[in-house]
Amino acid sequence: MDVKENQASTENIKIIVEEAKQESRKDSVDATYSNTSRTTLSESSMPFYKRELPYCLSVYSIISLYTKSCEKYNFLITEQTPTACTAYHTQKCSMKALISCCLGKKTKLKVTGIRLIISNNSRLQCRIAYIKGLYGSIELINKVTEYFAKAIDGEMKNSEALKYQQVIEEEEEELAITCKNESYSYYQFYKILSCEAYTLGKSVSEFCESFCNQYRNHVESAQLLPQPLISIQSTVESTIEALFSHYNYGKKSTEKVMVYCRPAVEKYIYTKLHNHLIEIYKAKYEVEDKLIDIKRAQIQGLTIHESMKFANVNEQFFLLDEEKPYEDAITQISKLNECMTPAEKLNCFMNFESAIKSCVVQYWKGQAELDSENAMHVTIYVVLIAEVKYVMAEAAIVADYLLDKSEDEKYVIENFQKSLRYLIM
Incomplete structure (x- = not known):
């Protein structure tokens, strides 16, 4: 059986x-x-x-x-x-x-x-x-x-996050390679923020439109500063938070993109509103910037050394053997008007300060350095020589951007504003 x-x-x-x-x-x-x-x-x-x-x-x-x-x-x-x-x-x-x-x-x-x-x-x-x-x-x-x-x-x-991820995430192996390029990451965020089919993109678009309508009168809006900039920064922060909530799943491929989240979001939003925002600050600091232009006009036709004396630069820091003293610093500050975001403007000021100090150290081969007072007078000279417009308004944007930041971050812009105020006294 x-x-x-x-x-x-x-x-x-x-x-x-x-x-x-x-x-x-x-x-x-x-x-x-x-x-x-x-x-x-x-x-x-x-x-x-x-x-x-x-x-x-x-x-x-x-x-x-x-x-x-x-x-x-x-x-x-x-x-x-x-x-x-x-x-x-x-x-x-x-x-x-x-x-x-x-x-x-x-x-x-x-x-x-x-x-x-x-x-x-x-x-x-x-x-x-x-x-x-x-x-x-x-x-x-x-x-x-x-x-x-x-x-x-x-x-x-x-989850609506899947719709966002469909835009930003690709095959992990491909993404690991592509994300080495900063511009690629910016592009991915721009695709999301510019698409009104997404809730996030629509809210950003509506905010930009609302901002321009609310602060369309630049002179009146100047009296409300720094509120206009604070409202922009608040939208930037909420947008970044939304993106991190949807994307930050701990994947290494995602982390490579999220590194550029803040600068990309700031760049996108501030670029759309920069022309409007700068006009508000120009309206508030119109008098100060005109005084700086008057000072700039007074050195027209003067030699380099005469211009330095006008700015009360110590002769030790004339850098006599240089054909164009502080050329690197002049180049750096001349980029200021091209910067769209407060963070970019801050970097411009930091590069400017670093360039001034580097010019002195290199010239004297490390035997001399600028102290705060001499740095102020050299700053005045460079501002008068450089082709930079409404510099007081530009500095004020960065100062308001740093209101809730640490004192260390404010140090550079405070020194720069101090130099400008001394110039127009």
Whole structure:
């Protein structure tokens, strides 16, 4: 009896798959397809499902959703690789079938096979999820694919962050290389902030429009300073916070982009509002800037040394052997009007101060340095020589930007403003 049972069991296992294939052809005649399913019939009458998915949906997430879909209908995962997964479903065996099997009779247990394959399409910049029915019950395969399709839809709608990620995230290997380029990261943030289809992009656009309307009268708005700049900075901070909430998932590829989040957001928003903002500051500091222009006019036609004497520069720091003393510092401060964001303007002032000190140290080969008083007079000379406009207004923007910052950060701009005030006394 035992020998017969073993032979029957072995024979039964061998015929299951073959009979399942034959049964699947019979089932395909009567099978109906759900209207919501995206499956179609292949040449072998087995349904398949194909869908393009954004890179923001990881391979792990896709396989997890597929596994849950299979488990929903009692499929057993038998093979799994990083980009593929195969599952089988065996018809439940009744007591009658079990007894028949033990008696050596052939028992028809229907087996249904289904397979998921995930690939990347570099041309379309997306993943391709492909589910193929191997054999067995078409109705059961359709149920799995329908459940999987709904699970994918739900995953895509769960968080608006996925829409943002679709813009900023690409294949991790490609991103790790591309993000070495700062301009690439800026571009990714600009795509999000400029698209009004996104909630974040729309809110930024609405703020910029509202700001220009609210502060359209520059003279009146000048009396409200620094509130206009504070409102811009508040929007910058909330935008950065929103971006970090949506992107900062701890991925190394994401971290490479997020390094440039703050400068990119500031650059985008301040560039849109800079012309409006600078006019407000120019209106407030119009008198001071005109006085500086008058001082600048007074040195027209003077030699370099005469101009230095006008600025009360100590003769030790005339740098007599230089054809154009403090040329690097003049170049640095001349870039000020081209800077769009307060952070860029601050860097300009810092580079300017560093250039002044470096010019002296290099000339005297480390034997002399500028103290604060002499640095003030050299600053005055450079400001008068350089081609920089409304410098008092520019300095005020940076000072207001640093209101809530540490004293160390304010040090450079406070010294610069001190020099300007001394000049127009």
